Amino acid sequence: MAKIDEKAFPFSKQWLDDRLALTTVMKVLNTEYWIPKNINFLWAMGMILAATFGILLISGIFLLMYYVPTVEGAFDSVNYTIMTEVGYGWLWRHIHGIGASLVFLIIYIHMFTGIYYGSYKRGREMIWISGMLLFVLFSAEAFSGYMLPWGQMSYWAGMVITNLFSGGSLEAYGLVEWIRGDYVPGQAFLGRFFMLHVLLLPLVIIGAIVFHFATLRLPHVNNQDGEEVDFEESARLWKEGTVESRKKSEVIPFSPVFLSKDIFVMGVYFILFFYLVFYNFNFAMDPVNFDPADGLKTPAHIYPEWYFLWSYEILRPFSKDLGLIAFAIAQVIFFALPFLDRSPNVAPASKRGLFQIWFWLMLVDIIVLTFMGKLPPTDPAFAFIGLVSAVLFFVLWAALPFITMFEKKIKE
Amino acid sequence: MSTRRDFMGMALGGFTAAGAIGGLYAAKRTWDPLPSVKAAGSTVIDLSEAIEGEPMTEKWRGKPIFVLKKTAEMPAHDRDVVVDGARYHVSIALCTHLGCIPAYKKADQTFFCACHGGVFDTSGTNLPGLPPPSPLEIPPFKIEGNTLVLGSEGPEYLEMKKNNLVV
Numbered sequence: 001m002a003k004i005d006e007k008a009f010p011f012s013k014q015w016l017d018d019r020l021a022l023t024t025v026m027k028v029l030n031t032e033y034w035i036p037k038n039i040n041f042l043w044a045m046g047m048i049l050a051a052t053f054g055i056l057l058i059s060g061i062f063l064l065m066y067y068v069p070t071v072e073g074a075f076d077s078v079n080y081t082i083m084t085e086v087g088y089g090w091l092w093r094h095i096h097g098i099g100a101s102l103v104f105l106i107i108y109i110h111m112f113t114g115i116y117y118g119s120y121k122r123g124r125e126m127i128w129i130s131g132m133l134l135f136v137l138f139s140a141e142a143f144s145g146y147m148l149p150w151g152q153m154s155y156w157a158g159m160v161i162t163n164l165f166s167g168g169s170l171e172a173y174g175l176v177e178w179i180r181g182d183y184v185p186g187q188a189f190l191g192r193f194f195m196l197h198v199l200l201l202p203l204v205i206i207g208a209i210v211f212h213f214a215t216l217r218l219p220h221v222n223n224q225d226g227e228e229v230d231f232e233e234s235a236r237l238w239k240e241g242t243v244e245s246r247k248k249s250e251v252i253p254f255s256p257v258f259l260s261k262d263i264f265v266m267g268v269y270f271i272l273f274f275y276l277v278f279y280n281f282n283f284a285m286d287p288v289n290f291d292p293a294d295g296l297k298t299p300a301h302i303y304p305e306w307y308f309l310w311s312y313e314i315l316r317p318f319s320k321d322l323g324l325i326a327f328a329i330a331q332v333i334f335f336a337l338p339f340l341d342r343s344p345n346v347a348p349a350s351k352r353g354l355f356q357i358w359f360w361l362m363l364v365d366i367i368v369l370t371f372m373g374k375l376p377p378t379d380p381a382f383a384f385i386g387l388v389s390a391v392l393f394f395v396l397w398a399a400l401p402f403i404t405m406f407e408k409k410i411k412e
Numbered sequence: 413m414s415t416r417r418d419f420m421g422m423a424l425g426g427f428t429a430a431g432a433i434g435g436l437y438a439a440k441r442t443w444d445p446l447p448s449v450k451a452a453g454s455t456v457i458d459l460s461e462a463i464e465g466e467p468m469t470e471k472w473r474g475k476p477i478f479v480l481k482k483t484a485e486m487p488a489h490d491r492d493v494v495v496d497g498a499r500y501h502v503s504i505a506l507c508t509h510l511g512c513i514p515a516y517k518k519a520d521q522t523f524f525c526a527c528h529g530g531v532f533d534t535s536g537t538n539l540p541g542l543p544p545p546s547p548l549e550i551p552p553f554k555i556e557g558n559t560l561v562l563g564s565e566g567p568e569y570l571e572m573k574k575n576n577l578v579v
Contacts, residue, residue, distance in 0.1 A: 156512065160527065163511040169545065178440075182449050184474035192443065296469055296476045298513035300526050316528050320509050320545040377529035 030255035034231050034238075036223035037252055043221065044265035045110040050209065051266055052106065052273075056099045057202065062092040067148065069194035071187050074150035075292045091277070097284035098276045100142055104307035106269075107135055115337070116359055118346040119222035125338040126215040132335045134212055137205050139308070144197035146305065150190060151289030156302050158185040158193075168321040184295055226346035301376045309373030310366045316377065317387035326390065333397050340397065343404035351410060354403040358396060365392050454563030456556075459495055467516045469505060472551055472562040476505040476513055478523070479560070480534060486521065489535035491547070491577050493568065495555055502560065503536040503548035508579075514548075523548070550578040 008015035016022045035043075066086050068077035082089035111131070114120055120128035143161060147154045162185065166176050181188025220231060229250050237249035252258050276283055288299045304312050315327040345352055349359040372386035455472040462468060462481040470477040480501040482492065492499040505513050507525040514523035514532060522539075523532040531539045536548035554566030565573075572578050 160510045160512065177445055178443055181443055181445050182474065183445070186449070186474060188443075188446065188449065295474055296471060296513070298515075298526065300515075302512065302527055316543070318543075320543055323543065376526065383529075 031253050032235065032239075033254040034235050034251040035221050035254055035258040036227075036229050037250055038223040038225060038227065039221070040224060041265050042109065042113040044262045045106050045113060047259070047262040048266055048269050049103065049106050049110060052099055052103045053205070053209070056096060056103065059092040059095040059099065060198065060202075062089075063096055064198055069148070069191055071150060071190055071293070074148060074190060078149045079290065094277045094281040094284075098273060098281060100145060101284040101305065101307070102273060102276070103138065104142070104305075107138060108307070111135070111334070112359075112363060114222075115362075116349045117222055117224065118226055118341075118348070118352075120338045121341055122344065122346050123219040124222065127212070127219065128338050129335060130208065130212040130215045134205065134208050135334075136331075137201060137208055141197060141201045141205060142305065142307070144193040144201060147185075147190060147193040148197060149289055150293045152291040152293060152297075152299050153286050153289040153302065155185055155293035155295065156298055157304060158189060160302065162189075164324065164327070168324045185293075222346065224348065226348065303374055306370060306374070309371075310369035313369040313373035313386050314390045314393060316373070317383060317390050326394070330393065340400045341404045342401050343407040343409075345407060345410045347410050353407055355407060358400060358403060361392070362396050365389050365396065369393065454561055457560040457562065459498075459500065459558050459560060462498075462500065465518070467501075470562075472504075475551075477551060477562065478503050478505040478516075478536075478548070480516070482534060486534045489537070490575065491535050491537075491550060491572065493553065493555070493560070495560070496558060500560075501534055501536055502550060502553060504551050505548070507532075507544055508538065508546045508548065509543040546579055 002018065004018040005014050008018060013022070017024075063082060066077055066082050066089065068074055068081075078093070082093055114128060114131070143157070147158050158180075162176050162179050165179055166172050177183060179189075180186070181192060220229070223229065231251060234249040234251040237245040238251060238253065240246075284305075286305075288302075291299075303309065311327060311330045314330045315323045317323070318326055341355075343352065343355070349356040368385065368389045372382055372389060375382045377383060452473065455470060455477070457468075457470050457477075457479055459479070459481075462479060464481045465483045465486075467478045467480040470479060478501065482488070482499040482501060486499075488499055489501075491501070493502050494500075505523075507514050507527065507530050509525065509528055509530050512525050512527035514525040514530065516522075517524050521534050523536070525531070525544070528543045530542045530544035532544070532548050533539065536550070538544040538547050550569070550572060551562050552565045553569050554561045554564045555568060569578070
C-alpha cells in the first residue's frame with residue numbers, strides 16, 4: 001500500500017494524488033507533453049478530427065433515440081419522425097451529415113500534411129499506420145451509416161459495395177450472401193449494418209484513436225522542417241520558466257499552449273461547419289436518397305459520397321477483375337508509404353526534389369479522380385481522363401521507391 | 413514444476429482456443445441467411461401477359477428478373493426459353509459487373525447499365541470491351557404450360573446449365 005497523507009481532506013488535491021496520482025497524469029498527458037514550436041495551422045487537424053468525432057458521437061446519440069432499424073420503418077423514422085416531429089431532430093441530422101462529410105475533408109488534409117512533411121518515417125511509421133487504420137475504420141463507419149436511411153442510394157450502394165466481395169471471377173456469391181444475410185440487401189443487412197454503425201465500429205474507432213495518440217508519444221510530433229528537436233533540453237528550458245529560457249526552448253506544452261492555438265483553428269473550422277449545417281446542409285444530402293429503397297429500380301446514375309469518389313473512379317475504367325484488383329490495391333497502398341519511400345530525409349516536400357513533383361501530382365491526380373468519379377460513365381472524353389488518372393495513380397506509386405532511392409540526402 | 417505449469421498453460425490455452433473457435437462458428441452462423449429468407453423460394457410468371465419487344469420485370473428472391481418476349485427480328489440464341497413456339501429472354505436483371513439493374517433501351521434493343529456503362533443485347537450477352545465480364549445470369553426455371561416457375565430446375569434449364577449457358 002502506497003503512503004498516504006492521513007490528514008488530507010477527502011477529494012482534495014493531495015487526497016486524489018495519493019489515490020490516483022492525478023498531478024502526474026495531468027503532467028504526462030497535458031502540461032508536460034511537448035509539442036514543437038515550429039509548426040503551422042495544419043498541425044491543428046488532429047484535434048479538429050477529435051472534436052468532429054465528438055460531435056458525430058453526440059449528434060448520433062440523439063438520432064439513435066428515434067431511428068428505427070427496420071426496412072419498413074427506417075426511411076420514415078429519418079425523413080418523417082426525426083426531420084419533422086422530433087424537436088430539433090433536423091439539427092442532429094444535419095450536424096451528423098455535415099460532420100460525416102467534413103471529417104473526411106479533414107482526414108485528407110491531415111494525411112496529405114503528413115505526406116508533405118515526411119511525418120511517416122524514421123520512427124514515425126506506427127503513427128502513419130495507425131492513422132491509416134483509422135481512415136479505413138472511418139470509411140466503414142461512413143458506409144454503414146449511409147445504409148441507415150434506407151433510401152435508393154443506401155440500397156444500391158449496399159448492393160454494389162457488397163458485390164465487390166464476390167471477387168470478380170472468383171464468383172464468391174456465397175460470401176456476398178453471407179455478408180448480406182440475404183440474396184439482396186434486406187432486413188438482415190440493415191440490422192447488422194445498424195449494429196456496426198452504432199456500436200462495434202465506434203468502439204473500435206475509440207480504441208484506435210487512443211492507440212494513434214499513443215504512437216505519437218515516443219517519436220513526438222514532427223515539425224515544419226523535420227528537425228530533430230532535443231525535447232529533454234527544450235523541456236528543461238521551458239520548465240525553467242523565465243521569459244528568456246522559454247524563448248530559447250523549441251517546444252511548448254500540449255496544454256494549455258498548443259491547445260489554445262488549436263482552439264483558434266477549431267474556431268475557424270466550426271464557422272465553416274455550422275455555416276454548412278444551417279445554410280448549406282444539402283451539401284451532404286443526396287437527393288436520390290430521398291426516394292425509399294426499391295430493389296426493382298436502379299437510380300439512373302449511382303455514385304458514392306465525394307470522399308470515396310477517387311477510389312471508385314479507379315475501379316471504373318478497367319474490366320471487372322482488373323478493376324477489383326486496382327480498387328483493392330488503392331485501398332491499402334497508402335499503408336505502405338513509409339516503406340515505399342526509400343529516402344532517409346524527413347523534410348518538407350519542397351526540399352526533396354522529385355518527391356515534391358510526386359506529391360503535387362498525387363494530390364492533383366486524386367482530385368481529378370474525384371471529379372471524374374462523379375460524372376456518368378457515358379462521356380468518352382471524361383472516361384478517358386478517368387482512365388489516364390487511374391493509370392497515373394499506379395505509375396506514381398510504382399515510381400516512388402525509385403525517385404526516393406536517388407534523392408539527395410539533406411543532412412546527416 | 414515447469415511441466416505442471418506447462419500442462420496448466422496448455423490446458424487453459426486449449427480450452428480457450430476451443431471456446432474461441434466455437435464462438436467464431438456461432439458468430440458466422442448468426443450472419444447466415446435465415447431459413448425464412450432461403451425458403452422464400454419460387455415465383456410463378458404468367459407468360460400470356462408478355463408483349464413482344466417489351467421486357468417485363470418480375471421479382472424472384474428479392475432480385476429483379478427480365479422477361480423479354482422476342483420479336484421476329486431479334487436474333488435467336490441458345491439461351492432463349494422457348495414456350496409454345498415463342499422465344500423469351502429470361503435473366504436476373506442485375507448487371508454481372510457489380511449488380512445494378514440495366515435499363516432496356518428500346519431504340520438500340522439493348523440493356524444498358526448506368527452504373528459503369530455495361531451493355532447487353534436481347535439475349536443477355538455482354539458486349540465486348542465493357543466492364544461486365546459475363547452475360548446476364550439465367551435463373552433456375554421450369555416451364556409449366558404457359559407459365560414459368562423460377563427457383564426450380566426444369567429439363568430445359570438443366571440442358572442449358574449442361575452447356576454452360578446459364579451464366
